[in-house]
Amino acid sequence: MLSKDSTYRGRFAPSPTGPLHFGSLYTAVASYLQAKANDGKWLLRIDDLDSFRCKAEYTNKILHTLEQYQLEWDESVFYQRSRYDAYQQALNTLEQQNILYPCQCSRKDLSERHVRNGIYDGYCLNHPIIPNKAYSVRLKLPQTNISFTDAVQGTTQQRLQAQVGDFIMFRKDEIHAYHLAVVLDDHEQNITQVLRGYDLLHSTYRQIFLQQLLNIPTPDYAHIPVVNGPGGAKLSKQTFAEDVSLSPVRQTLISVLTHLSLKPPKELLTYRPHEILKWAVRHWSLKNISPETAIPFNHSLIGLYVITLFQ
Ligand code: GLU
Numbered sequence: 001m002l003s004k005d006s007t008y009r010g011r012f013a014p015s016p017t018g019p020l021h022f023g024s025l026y027t028a029v030a031s032y033l034q035a036k037a038n039d040g041k042w043l044l045r046i047d048d049l050d051s052f053r054c055k056a057e058y059t060n061k062i063l064h065t066l067e068q069y070q071l072e073w074d075e076s077v078f079y080q081r082s083r084y085d086a087y088q089q090a091l092n093t094l095e096q097q098n099i100l101y102p103c104q105c106s107r108k109d110l111s112e113r114h115v116r117n118g119i120y121d122g123y124c125l126n127h128p129i130i131p132n133k134a135y136s137v138r139l140k141l142p143q144t145n146i147s148f149t150d151a152v153q154g155t156t157q158q159r160l161q162a163q164v165g166d167f168i169m170f171r172k173d174e175i176h177a178y179h180l181a182v183v184l185d186d187h188e189q190n191i192t193q194v195l196r197g198y199d200l201l202h203s204t205y206r207q208i209f210l211q212q213l214l215n216i217p218t219p220d221y222a223h224i225p226v227v228n229g230p231g232g233a234k235l236s237k238q239t240f241a242e243d244v245s246l247s248p249v250r251q252t253l254i255s256v257l258t259h260l261s262l263k264p265p266k267e268l269l270t271y272r273p274h275e276i277l278k279w280a281v282r283h284w285s286l287k288n289i290s291p292e293t294a295i296p297f298n299h300s301l302i303g304l305y306v307i308t309l310f311q
Helices: 022-037 056-068 084-096 107-114 178-188 198-214 249-259 266-270 273-283 300-309
Strands: 009-012 041-046 100-103 136-139 145-150 154-159 168-170 193-197 220-224 226-228 294-296
Touching: 009 022, 009 193, 022 041, 022 193, 022 220, 022 226, 022 249, 022 273, 041 056, 084 100, 084 168, 084 178, 084 198, 145 198, 145 220, 154 198, 178 198, 193 198, 198 220, 249 266, 249 273, 266 273
Parallel strands: 009 041, 193 220, 226 294
Antiparallel strands: 100 136, 136 168, 145 154
């Protein structure tokens, strides 16, 4: 919990692998409202760790879209791509704890032999490595049970070794693991609460474990339900969710607010986006978000508001 004198610091951390869609805007707005309703700062981090999947054109597009919706971030934008040395230093710290090991399994080896129910069987831990062959680096997990209390979802726990298995910390293609980067970046940015989609709840146990290994304090967490598209799958780039920079801003923003359990009055449609956000900050409460894994995308809301506007 936050002590009285500490400032709330929240963040939105999109990966620039595509434009912002309704689901990512919804997460951006929720984290913004939570920060501002707590008189805090809302920081923007671009998770461009994976240089193969992330593109500068999407970074620019995301920044532009946030500006379009008048979601103003505090401080300068933080980029993962500038953090290689910090990630490497943390990896060395873990190396010194003798808990890392090289893994030379190919994708085929993994899918055909060494991964069952998503869990790696530790093959490379017990077999010598082949010289001059590329390898990834895995974290050898002890039998540990990680439990935490999420501000939305309540208390949950995971037995890391049995339910996740030794996970990758450094990829064969020389990219540090997402979990390592997120833990170090949230710490570097002094994030006090991580608010993000429920789909990342299962990552949190690994992240808390890494915080413990690296002696980093654990922030608060709040995992809000994700928005599911018509087929029942999470709205995402993979499901070709629409680019919200092309949607009518005020209507879309108001629709986001209704998906976040707020009840915006119709007159808000005549307000500018930052005034709509101000209204939302005044009415926002994380307590109104129910502990669900997902909510359906209600497309009719945007249309309904468009019709109302022209009545
Ligand atoms: N960059 C991640 C994503 O776009 C989110 C990371 C996080 O919120 O911890 O899914």
